[in-house]
Amino acid sequence: MERTEAEMIAAVLKGDAASFEPLVQKYSPRLFATARRYARYESEVEDIVQQVWLKAFERLSSFRGDAPFEHWLMRVAIRTCYDSLRGHHRSREKTFSELTEPEEDWLERFVSQPDGADENAQAARQLVERVLEQLSPPARLIITLQEIEGRSVKEVSKLTGWSVPLVKVRAFRARAEMRKVLSKIGKEKYL
Amino acid sequence: MNLAQLEKKLIAAARANPPGEHVPYAFEKRILARLAACPRLDHWELWGRALWRAAAPCMAIMLVLGAWSWFGPHPHTPASDLSQQLEQTLLAAVDQDQPTDPAE
Numbered sequence: 101m102e103r104t105e106a107e108m109i110a111a112v113l114k115g116d117a118a119s120f121e122p123l124v125q126k127y128s129p130r131l132f133a134t135a136r137r138y139a140r141y142e143s144e145v146e147d148i149v150q151q152v153w154l155k156a157f158e159r160l161s162s163f164r165g166d167a168p169f170e171h172w173l174m175r176v177a178i179r180t181c182y183d184s185l186r187g188h189h190r191s192r193e194k195t196f197s198e199l200t201e202p203e204e205d206w207l208e209r210f211v212s213q214p215d216g217a218d219e220n221a222q223a224a225r226q227l228v229e230r231v232l233e234q235l236s237p238p239a240r241l242i243i244t245l246q247e248i249e250g251r252s253v254k255e256v257s258k259l260t261g262w263s264v265p266l267v268k269v270r271a272f273r274a275r276a277e278m279r280k281v282l283s284k285i286g287k288e289k290y291l
Numbered sequence: 292m293n294l295a296q297l298e299k300k301l302i303a304a305a306r307a308n309p310p311g312e313h314v315p316y317a318f319e320k321r322i323l324a325r326l327a328a329c330p331r332l333d334h335w336e337l338w339g340r341a342l343w344r345a346a347a348p349c350m351a352i353m354l355v356l357g358a359w360s361w362f363g364p365h366p367h368t369p370a371s372d373l374s375q376q377l378e379q380t381l382l383a384a385v386d387q388d389q390p391t392d393p394a395e
Contacts, residue, residue, distance in 0.1 A: 133310045221304075282294045
């Protein structure tokens with residue numbers, strides 16, 4: 101008979117570290133997808149997820165069990181990703197003159213015919229990654245959680261540990277920051 | 292350039308392409324090996340261990356003090372008896388209030 105998550109967690113807390121393995125197997129895909137949203141390189145992704153699991157193991161006794169384990173784990177993951185973003189946020193002041201040819205083509209297409217620029221194009225994906233990299237860590241986190249993943253203010257508050265008013269203020273600032281970055285593209289390329 | 296529309300397009304591009312869930316080969320084995328290498332800190336266990344370590348010195352101090360009080364010198368001269376000194380100090384004011392010469 102398969103053990104429930106609560107039973108596995110109780111076993112880990114009693115010292116049976118092997119009971120942690122099924123949890124690692126089950127939730128690692130989700131954690132890798134989350135880490136890939138914030139990491140700069142693929143090599144960073146594994147380090148982030150490893151840190152998440154080590155923190156989760158150390159703090160497992162703080163999991164009270166009144167919410168699903170996945171929610172608790174995602175909170176640990178988001179906070180670890182945010183710490184990683186802050187750690188790597190050195191001056192990333194780059195200009196958009198370094199855009200690749202496909203990215204420039206995509207922008208040209210967008211300027212001439214906004215509806216014709218394909219959202220699924222590889223260039224669009226690279227461009228959005230470039231824009232997100234220019235944002236400050238809190239702005240990037242908020243834009244990713246709210247705009248890209250479509251989470252509510254309350255959910256963001258729970259995941260990040262920030263109060264609801266703080267999330268609202270940071271979301272407002274993040275959108276302003278994003279518009280500033282985008283206007284930089286406009287100025288550098290088309291003025 | 293319409294920046295609001297560009298923002299929408301880029302957000303849509305990010306939404307349309309969620310990151311992959313690929314997990315590297317034997318990742319969970321590596322995690323378990325890391326966990327085995329650094330065992331979890333149990334604060335109660337650390338506290339208990341510290342108490343057991345402190346028990347032997349405490350016992351030794353207790354025995355030394357017990358032996359000293361049992362076999363050590365027992366001065367019972369009035370000047371060195373703390374209880375008598377305390378009594379004298381407390382009653383000094385009362386003694387001063389009472390007339391020393393009954394004829395006055």
